[in-house]
Amino acid sequence: MVAYSTMNDDAVFKALADASRRKLLDRLRQKNGQTLSELCHGLEMTRQAVAKHLAILQKANLVAWRREGRERLHFINPVPIHSIAERWISKFEHPRLQALAKLKRNLEGKES
Template sequence: MDRIFKALADPARRALLDALRDRDGQTLTDLETRFEMSRFGVMKHLRVLEGAGLVTTHKAGRFKYHYLNAVPLQQVIDRWIDPLLVKPAARAALDLKSRLEGASAMDTPTKPDFVMTTFIRCTQDALWQALSDPDAVRQFHFMASHAEMRGDAMVSYTPDGAEMLVCRVTEATPMTRLVTTFEPKWDAAAVTSTVVYLIAPEGDHCRLTIQHYGLQYGADGVGEGWARWASGLKTWLETGTPARFGAAVSAA
């Protein structure tokens, strides 16, 4: 946590985060043109932000794309603010983009629209099971109360029993890589996109990276939902206690 506060203490680094909030997935060259800093200066600040977990990256060919990683910020908020507030599971406003009809896993675009990384002290097997087992959803999902398998699809439901989300596995490398559709049901106009989960063991913990492709209107609004989802997953796997970081509402 000290690294997070140290990284945020510098106005140049905060400006870089603002730039990524405005438009995620920028290259070093993209960011360099936005600031009166040398290329080396931008690189130096990005390294600090990456070290604090506030920025995560995705390489495609010779390009390296940078993404704002909201998980550490959400964990700071949850530590001091969330316990003081009511936490009903009632947050859903994610604007999503359709993939081409009939597209396969090989059609996934080179560059994801949203990327998030978190580190969880657990085994690969436990993390893979949490991502694959519908019974795990009730333990950590910030919005869904439960889930079930319906044919080849995992269907998640809101507390009132309405369908919330349908996910179908399109590709799976056990313990390492899982690709699913992301079919929101809370909005009749919402369309299907693709999520890739990447698991990498690192000693006594795992690095989990979420890549979201095919967002209809970009990544606006997606970050908070994924941060709440990842915070709940991390807390549950590390403590064994169900954790549902739903959006707080006023008691008025």
């Protein structure tokens, strides 16, 4: 029995809507536990902007961090993405190519 809260779906979708944030997730996936400064390298924006993005990812529960001395180590949390994939995207679990053919037929005005 799984009692998942669909409550913060919106936060997750919104967090994923921005390319910079998706890039940050990608980077963390490649190397987990990076510091804030480390995550800034190569991104064409200020540290403060990156910190804002990470805060948004954190509120969506996609990223967590812990303080270590003067540094902040960031860790990715893949669970919310999976939850959404499973319970929202799986709504569309028809055979895809079949669905595409159906869409085309519909657009052409034939009965499906």
